[in-house]
Amino acid sequence: MATNNAIDLTLPDERGHFGIFGGRFVSETLTAALDELQQTYSKLRQDPDFWAEFDRDLAHYVGRPSPLYHAERLSAHCGGAQIYLKREDLNHTGAHKINNTIGQALLAKYMGKKKVIAETGAGQHGVASATVAARFGLECRVFMGAVDVERQKLNVYRMNLLGAEVEAVESGTRTLKDAMNEAMRHWVTHVDDTFYIIGTAAGPHPYPMLVRDFQTIIGRETQRQSLELIGRQPDALVACVGGGSNAIGMFHPYIGHDETAMYGVEAGGLGLDGDDHAAPLSKGRPGVLHGNRTYLMEDDNGQIMGTHSVSAGLDYPGVGPEHSWLKDIGRAHYVAATDDEALQAFHQLTRMEGIMPALESAHAIAFGMKLAKTMRSDQSIVVNLSGRGDKDIHTVASLDGVHEDQSGVVS
Amino acid sequence: MSRIAAVMDTLKQQGRKALIPYITGGDPAKDATVPMMHALVEAGADILEIGVPFSDPMADGPTIQLACERALAHGTSLRDVLAMVTEFRQQDSRTPVVLMGYLNPVEAMGYETFVASAKEAGVDGVLMVDLPPEEAEDIGGIFREAELDVIYLIAPTTTDARIASIAASGSGYVYYVSLKGVTGSAALDVDDVARNLTRIRQQVSLPVGVGFGIRDGATAAAVGAVADGVIVGSAIVNLIADHAGAPDKARQQVSTLVREMRQALDG
Numbered sequence: 001m002a003t004n005n006a007i008d009l010t011l012p013d014e015r016g017h018f019g020i021f022g023g024r025f026v027s028e029t030l031t032a033a034l035d036e037l038q039q040t041y042s043k044l045r046q047d048p049d050f051w052a053e054f055d056r057d058l059a060h061y062v063g064r065p066s067p068l069y070h071a072e073r074l075s076a077h078c079g080g081a082q083i084y085l086k087r088e089d090l091n092h093t094g095a096h097k098i099n100n101t102i103g104q105a106l107l108a109k110y111m112g113k114k115k116v117i118a119e120t121g122a123g124q125h126g127v128a129s130a131t132v133a134a135r136f137g138l139e140c141r142v143f144m145g146a147v148d149v150e151r152q153k154l155n156v157y158r159m160n161l162l163g164a165e166v167e168a169v170e171s172g173t174r175t176l177k178d179a180m181n182e183a184m185r186h187w188v189t190h191v192d193d194t195f196y197i198i199g200t201a202a203g204p205h206p207y208p209m210l211v212r213d214f215q216t217i218i219g220r221e222t223q224r225q226s227l228e229l230i231g232r233q234p235d236a237l238v239a240c241v242g243g244g245s246n247a248i249g250m251f252h253p254y255i256g257h258d259e260t261a262m263y264g265v266e267a268g269g270l271g272l273d274g275d276d277h278a279a280p281l282s283k284g285r286p287g288v289l290h291g292n293r294t295y296l297m298e299d300d301n302g303q304i305m306g307t308h309s310v311s312a313g314l315d316y317p318g319v320g321p322e323h324s325w326l327k328d329i330g331r332a333h334y335v336a337a338t339d340d341e342a343l344q345a346f347h348q349l350t351r352m353e354g355i356m357p358a359l360e361s362a363h364a365i366a367f368g369m370k371l372a373k374t375m376r377s378d379q380s381i382v383v384n385l386s387g388r389g390d391k392d393i394h395t396v397a398s399l400d401g402v403h404e405d406q407s408g409v410v411s
Numbered sequence: 412m413s414r415i416a417a418v419m420d421t422l423k424q425q426g427r428k429a430l431i432p433y434i435t436g437g438d439p440a441k442d443a444t445v446p447m448m449h450a451l452v453e454a455g456a457d458i459l460e461i462g463v464p465f466s467d468p469m470a471d472g473p474t475i476q477l478a479c480e481r482a483l484a485h486g487t488s489l490r491d492v493l494a495m496v497t498e499f500r501q502q503d504s505r506t507p508v509v510l511m512g513y514l515n516p517v518e519a520m521g522y523e524t525f526v527a528s529a530k531e532a533g534v535d536g537v538l539m540v541d542l543p544p545e546e547a548e549d550i551g552g553i554f555r556e557a558e559l560d561v562i563y564l565i566a567p568t569t570t571d572a573r574i575a576s577i578a579a580s581g582s583g584y585v586y587y588v589s590l591k592g593v594t595g596s597a598a599l600d601v602d603d604v605a606r607n608l609t610r611i612r613q614q615v616s617l618p619v620g621v622g623f624g625i626r627d628g629a630t631a632a633a634v635g636a637v638a639d640g641v642i643v644g645s646a647i648v649n650l651i652a653d654h655a656g657a658p659d660k661a662r663q664q665v666s667t668l669v670r671e672m673r674q675a676l677d678g
Binding site: 015023024025026027028029030031032033035171172177178181184185188189190191192286287288289290291293296298300301302303304 | 465466467468469470471472473476480483486488489490513514515516517518519520540541542543545546563564565566567568569570573588591592593596
């Protein structure tokens, strides 16, 4: 592959900056804990034994490598580029989230922390955290907005079954951003014995870097599998972006190889013309939230805005700082798919390939199909199918006007 | 000499401790803040910390989270808080005012605009909870040039090496966070505070104010015995919340508490 020497592939710098983005904007009490994490991780990052242990769990516990699948009927339907799906939906717990929680649980283990906390929106990262906590014998507490607790009762119960305690967060908009605030507050109070497993490639340094590193397994496998299956690297990568961990995991190994275009798909909600979306890269501006400088959805006074997306996993007003940097240097393109487009893509993939995508991933499918139509049939696109759609069946049913009776049967 | 340094110097010569109350600007109403500021001064406050409300107050406990929500419910902005300081200065040119809050509203306004507006309004110092000195390297110069004091936090977890760098970056006073936790936390360990202040003072020549967990005359006196100043937030904000519909009653209750602390500190 041709390598682009103009882009700095070593970022973030020592203090976690990707250009003007990233960094560490936290209250003083957390600085020591973040320093400790950074020191531990810098050491382990160079340690082959650490990565061997990580790879072992990815192979035997998560079930990696996840397949790269040629969606032939979907490709034929679009009538353009060949669409391949990176099947993160087939991982244990049903999404890419587990790659990261395995990595961070290993860090917790090396640091001797017996308690872990996590924030969650729809519950996927909460479930992935509760899962590794069970696997590693750690005490787990998950912070979840009260609104989301109500919307995702089944996931709350899944976490309980796994032994985790779920705390409903009543402050602010009572959704993901507030769950993250509350997790930070808890961490500040219990910083001596608690490890905070952040669910996306955002937050204060070194989180965006280490979450990315754990998720790059997606992109590294894609590189190898593309050679085997396509005979070369794809012309484009497509992934949904909320915080953006599945996208950065797929994109990062490709940053220096500029013959592969990269598209991050944000939640367009009800449309980018109004305020009811979750697309900070498309419509926001740089600011500081949750420990890093990045594109944010904020009002003129710097207050963070409420967001809207049909998919709870994308319903976040910020984004990982590396995406903000990739946007500004022009290496990756950021677009949006609306609720309706995602829902339509959900149905199309389900009917044409027998694969039910998570609503988050359906945003990537929606844009991938649109993009394919503009390309030649000898070109190829890899879409990251970051999670499976079982968790969203109730949402899809209610949006389609199908209602559930008390026994749980939809009619 | 800045207004903050002058007040701290005078207090030191008198052998007294600074009493530094905190209220959130615009809580519970925009027109309640300036009268409350005057009431605080009259009850014995030396320096005022005025919170700039933020939608995501990550380092604050429930009391100040709710104060932010009340202030934001009727749209209190950073500009509004600056206007409150301007109005306060029409009657009080002596009491230092520190704006306390989170970085994003300042970032949204723009650093140059903020510094110029703050200076013009009569603000003396700025404490941004999520701006550690490392991230302030580029913008610190703008504040210094305008002679706005930048107040930094020191926590029980802060290492000696970092205390040195904070001492070198800050001015006015440093704010020692008495415990690992958020604002409004209950348990204050005065012996632990005393031990940490000894450690801090080896490297910091600025006055040290202590906050988090001070709620009455007794805790104020205990902390005042070892610190240069005591910072009181949630205890006051709770009274404001309890009397949100009756501003006169709120001022009266808050004045009583601040007077009790003043007497305990001076006694």
